[in-house]
Amino acid sequence: MKTIASLCLPAGKRAKLSIVIYHRVLPEADHFLGGRGDISSFDQQLCYLTRNFNVLSLSEAVAHLRAATLPARAVCITFDDGYADNAEIALPLLQKYGVTATFFIATGFLDGGRMWNDTVIESFRRARGDTIDLREIGLEQYTVATLEQRRQVLFSVIDQLKYLEPTTRQSKVDKLAQTIAAELPDDLMMTSAQVKLLHDHGMEIGGHTVNHPILASTDETTARTEIGEGKARLEAITGTPIRFFAYPNGKPGRDYLSIHVEMLNQLGFEAAVSTAWGTARHGDDLFQLPRFTPWDQKEWAYVLRMVRNSYQQIQTV
Missing domain, CATH: 3.20.20.370 (Glycoside hydrolase/deacetylase)
Structure with a gap:
């Protein structure tokens, strides 16, 4: 080779x-x-x-x-x-x-500190239940009953947030973390x-x-x-x-x-x-x-x- x-x-x-x-x-x-x-x-x-x-x-x-x-x-x-x-x-x-x-x-x-995408990832990883409701930040209510569903929704949410103006993006990420209310790593x-x-x-x-x-x-x-x-x-x-x-x-x-x-x-x-x-x-x-x-x-x-x-x-x- x-x-x-x-x-x-x-x-x-x-x-x-x-x-x-x-x-x-x-x-x-x-x-x-x-x-x-x-x-x-x-x-x-x-x-x-x-x-x-x-x-x-x-x-x-x-x-x-x-x-x-x-x-x-x-x-x-x-x-x-x-x-x-x-x-x-x-x-x-x-x-x-x-x-x-x-x-x-x-x-x-x-x-x-923690990067915004890791806040999203770790929130999704730890989210309880089979649904995640993100309508408060302008997204949707998602079904995350299986690992594959959870992973697909996670990547979709990251893609939708990535290109927002940084301050707007961080505000939405903070609300997402508050909604899911999981203990996140630091x-x-x-x-x-x-x-x-x-x-x-x-x-x-x-x-x-x-x-x-x-x-x-x-x-x-x-x-x-x-x-x-x-x-x-x-x-x-x-x-x-x-x-x-x-x-x-x-x-x-x-x-x-x-x-x-x-x-x-x-x-x-x-x-x-x-x-x-x-x-x-x-x-x-x-x-x-x-x-x-x-x-x-x-x-x-x-x-x-x-x-x-x-x-x-x-x-x-």
Whole structure:
């Protein structure tokens, strides 16, 4: 499989950079959310990556992209949001395989906070009874008698809330949590000490705003404040410049716009990543580097999906 990857992902001026994206690494599969993202799967994927690809830090990869000197089969590993399990579970595995990852952290949820989507997820997980009535927030009364029904309704509700103006969205999420009245966890996200721990162990820390808004849904002043204050908070925690950024949600033209790309440049970032699929080459926009994650369980299928992704046309704004 390494030979196939080398043929399709050569070194030098024709080289391509793959960047994989993760969010959580759980002690065991979360079947409520479909059963992915557990420690065993992550261990397996790190094995596939290190056996078939050249894993670089994002700093190394960006430098090589600028100089047109990427090695063959170049790949970076990234995490978004700042979940505590990144420090507790992912870090030891990254150390086991001797690789560096970049963690993009939304600073507003550190030290006991909770992202809006996790409030929805954990409320649905703990909701009692066979119905959930969300008419008070402009949605519907839903039947959630089976796991599949509950999961489908959950994903539908998240989709309906995601692109609302951030203040409106949070108000509806707060009312949803009050309606369901479940006891919700307050330890999902990292502490400031865990961010420092990652940094001290050689991991890279990147910006991801303060409150994880969809930047395209905010005004220019709010977007700049979210990006800049998130950067400043992380620099205070780590004691080093924050050079890289991940756009929340990350879809070009829908979640972020060209004005946000320019903001990053003005605020002193050196590169940024989206969630558009594809691979980056020398000469591509360093502020719109694509990312994706293959989900295959077999090594040959995992590598082939990485190769197929290298032929995706990059979407940018």
